[in-house]
Amino acid sequence: MGVVVPFEEKSGERGSIDGLIHLLAGRMERVNSLILSRTGSDVTMIPEVANHLISSGGKRLRPMLTLATAVLTGYEGDGDIKLAASVEFMHTATLLHDDVVDESDMRRGKLAARMLWGNEASVLVGDFLLGQAFKMMVEVGSLEALGVLANAAAVIAEGEVWQLAAAKNTATPEDDYLAVVRAKTAALFAAAAEVGPIIADRPKAERAACRSYGTNLGIAFQLVDDALDYGGTSDALGKNVGDDFREGKITLPVVLSFRRGSNEERDFWRRTLEQGEVREGDLDTAIAIMRRHRALEDTIERARHYGAMARDALELFQDSPMRQALLDTVDFCIARAH
Template sequence: MAPSANAPAQADAKANPLDSLIAMVADDLKAVNRTIVEQMQSPVALIPQLAGHLVAAGGKRLRPVLTLATARLCGYEGAGHVLVATCVEFIHTATLLHDDVVDDSKLRRGRESANAIWGNEPSVLVGDFLFSRAFEMLVDHGDLPTMRLLSRACATLSEGEVMQLLTANDIETTRDAYLDVIRGKTAALFAAAARAGGMVAQRPEAELNALSTYGMNLGTAFQVVDDTLDYSAEQAALGKEVGDDFRDGKVTLPAILAIERGSDEERAFWQRCLGDQDIHDGDLEHAMELMRRHNALDDAQAQARAYVEEARQALEVFPDNPMRRILLDVADFSLERAF
C-alpha cells in the first residue's frame, strides 16, 4: 500500500519538492505506469509505438501525480485513483501530440517530437486514440462524475488552444485574454487532476473546490513561468528551443508587458516580429533586451508568485500533514523550475 498522507516522505532530504512528492506516491505511480503500458496496447502496432515514444521521453507526470497526491491528502486508501490518474495522463499526452502538430514543434523534452519522426497525421490520430481510451476506461469503471469532470476539462483544453490560435500574432492581446488562454490550455487540466483525487475519496464540495483552486492556480503559475523561461532559459535546461514562442508569434505575458511599456518604435518592432512574422537575425536577442529593459520577465514572475500564493491558501482547509506540506512546497517550487 502507498504511504498515507501522514507518513513521512521517503525522499532524499536534498531532493526538490516535486521529487519528494513523487517519492510519497511512488507505489501508486508505479501502478499508473503499469496501467499506461497495458492500456496503450493495440493491434495497430504504430499506436503503442508512437504513444510509447512520448511516454518514454520522461517528464515528471505532474498531472497524474496531483491526482494521486490529492487522493492521499483526502485520506483515500483504495486503488481507484490509479485508473483516474492514468486517464489524466492519457489526456495530457494526447494534448502534447496535438500541440506539437499545431506548433510544428520538432523537440519534446529534449528529444525529437513524435510528429518529427512519424509525421503529423499519425500523431493526431494516436492522440485521438488516447483521448478515446481514457474515456473508455472511465466508462468501464462506471465513474460518471469523474468522466463528466474530465470531459469538461477536455472541452476547456480545446477552447484554450483555439483561443491561443486567435491571439497568435496579435500584439493587441490583453493580459485578460492571455490568462483566458493559459487557464484553458494548461490550468484546466491541473484543476481537474487535483479535484479528481478528492472525488475518488468522496470528499465534500468545499474540499473539492479547494483542490480545484489549488490546481487552477498552480497550473496558471506553471504556464506563466514556462512562458517566461522561453525568453530566459538555456535550451538544455528547458528541453526545447529558447524563443519558440517568439518565432511562433505567440503573444505571452512577458511580451504583453514589454509591448505595454514600450515606445512606438518598440511597438513597431513587436508588430514586425510577432504580428507579421518577419524575423531577422538578432531579433530574439533584441526582444530579450527589451524585456529586461522594461522589467517584463521579473514582473511576469511576480504575477506567477501571486498565483502560487492563491494555490497555497486554498489548501488551508486541509489539516497539516506531510502531504499538504509537500503540495505547498511544490507550488513554491513551480517558480524556481528550469524545465
C-alpha cells in the same frame, strides 16, 4: 543559446517535488505500468508514437496531482491509478495535437512525433489516447469524475481554438491571455486535482479547495514556462530557448513588454511575432527589451501571486506530509525560473 536571465530569488523559495515523488513512488509505478499496457495495440505505430512522448521524461506532474489529492482526502481505493493514467493520456493527446497545430519541430528536447511519423499519426494517436482515457474513466465508475475530466477536455480545445483565432495579436490584453492560460493549461491541472476528493467522496468544500489549488498551480506553472522560454537554458527547459518567439506565440512576457514599450519596440514585436519576420539577432533584442521593462521578472511575480493562492487553497486541510509535499510543489514550479 545559454542566455540566463537572473531572476530575483525570494529567500526560502527553492521548493521541491521530491516529497511528492517520494510519497507517491509506489502508486506512480502502478500508473506507469498502466500507461504502458494501455498504449499497447496490435497497430505497432500506436505504442511507438505514444511511448516516444510518454517516455521522454515529462515530470508527470498532472497524474501526481490526482494521486496526491486522493491521498490527501483519505481515498483508499484503486480508482486514482486509472484516473491518473487518464489525465496523463489526455495531456499526451493534447501535446500531440498541439504539435500539429503549432507545426513544432521539437517537444521535450526530442524531435516532435509529427516530425518522425507525420501529422496524420499525431492526430490519430492523440485520438486513440483520448478514447483510451475515457475507457479507463468509465472503468473507475465515477460519473462525477468523468464529468469533470470531459469538461476539461472541451475547455482545453476551446481555449486552443481561441488562441488560434486571437493568435499573432501583440496587443492582446493581459486578461485575455490569462483566460487562454486558464483554459489551455490550468483546466487540466484543476480537473486532475479535483477528481481526487471526488472519488474519495469528500464534501464540496474540499473538492473546491483541491480544484483551486490545481487551477492556480497550473497558471503559475504556465507563466514560469513563458518566462523560461526567454531566459532558461535548453537543458532545463527540454526545449530551445526562443521556441515561443520563433513560433510567434504571444505570451505574458510579450504582453507586458508590448504594453510598456516604445513605438519602435512595438513595431519590433509586430514584425517578429505578427508578421513572422525573424532575423538574426532578433531573439537577443527581444530578451533585451524584456529586461528593460522587467517583463520576465514581473511574469514570475504574477506566477508567485497564483502560487500564493494555490498554497492558501490547501489551508483547509490539516497538516500532513502530503499537504506539505503539495505546498513544496508550488514553490518548485516557481523556483524553476531561477
